[in-house]
Amino acid sequence: MYLVTAREMRELDRYTIEEIGLPGIVLMENAGRAVAEEIFLRFPKPKTATVLAGAGNNGGDGWVVARHLLDRGWKVHMWFIGSKEKMSADAGVFYQVCCRYAPVWHYSDGQKERLFRHLAEATVVVDALLGTGTRGGLRPPMDEVVRRLNQTPSPFVVSVDLPSGVDADTGAIENEAVRADLTVTFQYPKWGHYLRPGANVRGKLKVAEIGIFSGHEKTEREPRAQLNTPCLWQEYAQPRQEWAHKGTYGHLHVIGGAGGMLGAVVMAGEAAYRMGAGYVTLTVPESERLALAAKVTQQLIWSWPGQEVFDAGSADVWKEKRERFSAVAVGPGLGRFAGEEQWLGQLMEEVEVPLVLDADALNILAAHPSLFRRRKKGAVTILTPHPGEMARLIGSSTAEVEVQRHQVARQLALKTDMFVVLKGRYTVIAFPDGKQVLNPTGSPALAKAGSGDLLTGMIGSLLAQRIPAEKAVPMAVYLHGKAGEIAGPSSHGVMVDDLLRAIARVRSTTVPY
Ligand SMILES: NC(=O)C1=CN([C@@H]2O[C@H](COP(=O)(O)OP(=O)(O)OC[C@H]3O[C@@H](n4cnc5c(N)ncnc54)[C@H](O)[C@@H]3O)[C@@H](O)[C@H]2O)[C@H](O)CC1
Ligand SMILES: [K+]
DSSP: OEEBOHHHHHHHHHIIIIIIOOOHHHHHHHHHHHHHHHHHHHOOSOOEEEEEEOSSHHHHHHHHHHHHHHHTTOEEEEEEOSOGGGOOHHHHHHHHHHHHHSOEEEOOGGGHHHHHHHHHHOSEEEEESOSTTOOSSOOTTHHHHHHHHHTOOSSEEEEESSOTTBOTTTOOBSSOOOOOSEEEEESSOBGGGTSTTHHHHSOEEEEEOOOOOOGGGGSTTOOSEEEOOGGGTGGGTSOOOSOOOGGGGOEEEEEOOOTTOHHHHHHHHHHHHHTTOSEEEEEEEGGGHHHHHHHOSSSEEEEESSSSSOOGGGGGHHHHHGGGOSEEEEOTTOOOOTTHHHHHHHHHHHOOSOEEEOTHHHHHHHHOGGGGGGSOTTOOEEEOOOHHHHHHHHTOOHHHHHHTHHHHHHHHHHHHTSEEEEOSSSOEEEOTTSOEEEOOOOOGGGOSTTHHHHHHHHHHHHHHTTOOHHHHHHHHHHHHHHHHHHHOSSSTTOOHHHHHHHHHHHHHHOOOO
16 A cells, blocks of 8 residues: 655646546545545444534535535534635535535634534534645644644544644644544555654544546556555465475574673574574674573574674684575674774675664664675665664764654665665665655554564564565564564563564464455
């Protein structure tokens, strides 16, 4: 399923109306009808509703909703909030129809108390004030109406297309935004539905088909971003049935586990096995070797000769054994060390199989940006930063990263020709060719130490199994989020072991729907 910007949606809208010839009011009728159907699903018996409609086409959808509610015997208080002369032509058609059904109130100062009363007595309030045409913060009197609606606890609030006040592309809220219980959007979700704070106020999201031309997949109109669903990688969702030698299932090499962060490589290794890797080798500094041997049974153990931390010479060990591995993951518990730049540079140059760089491997990259050029052209590389690591990689701040997540991820992916997995609530995956996938799965249960190590192991495992990166990365991110959802709705009481068990479950049960 595509994820679109407001501009891309307008272009698809225009193409459908002008090139394909489907009139805009047909789309509007379908949109409003879809919202009404979602209301009837939740409230099968007629109730009281208050519909708030703006002057644009979002308001037009609202008039259609009002008419369907009236047709079903609902009591509907209809409010127009805007200036008549600015009303769009399509909205005007349905506004006129509604005026023949029942009185339509026009918000003005004198009507304030009546509107507030209508908000309080409504079972359902339909927010059709603003949609993808929102520019900046809500202007009076919309800001006051929305503030009052948000202070009215009783009604079930249904937002049309977007909660009014949320920016369709960034999820930003400049001053006020409707806090919805349900948002019904049309044809494709928008970035603003999945970027905070917009993602926090949209309630449940339903995507309704309204007749937008879908043939654009084969034209340059194809939107660049997709929502991550099993349909994107379903051919790999089923574990392979053939009974083959364990070497068939790949060999992941995880490097890290320096001073006191041994658990990081163990968790990455365990997650890799649960995702189906045939072999996992963990490489840690010599000094950690015995401690590691006491902790693991099924992972092969390697260690770099050298001191407490990785020393620059240890990458030589890599040379004679590198052909064993079908993927490498560097970073879990790696730490920082003298000679890190030369060590990582040599490894990036030597590793010809897919390479995942996480945690301190990213921090070393951030400290020595010339390392980006050490990867051979076409060598598959996956960066898995959390927002703080991303900020260091691009010389920005975490706050800056958080307000333009998909842009910064895409820019870095294009600049480095690498896959960028920007973790967080709704992880963004940027491909080296500029495509993007937004991941909708996840739960607060993932917000704990070790969760990132698990993801590194999961991505590395699927790459080691020779699944192409454009499938392996979205699949691992999706399943990692699903495992978090299974482990629990909150971080209370969830340990990494619970996540590991959940990973095993989702890997063997996730089938495309
Ligand atoms: N293909 C589809 O997705 C369809 C979408 N539909 C609906 O159309 C809206 C987009 O309509 P548009 O007229 O472009 O914009 P809006 O209705 O969102 O708003 C424009 C309206 O609002 C005023 N305005 C803009 N910013 C502000 C502000 N900050 N404060 C106050 N007022 C503001 C502006 O002056 C205009 O008057 C989309 O969301 C869908 O709901 C179609 O109905 C069907 C096809
Ligand atoms: K709206």
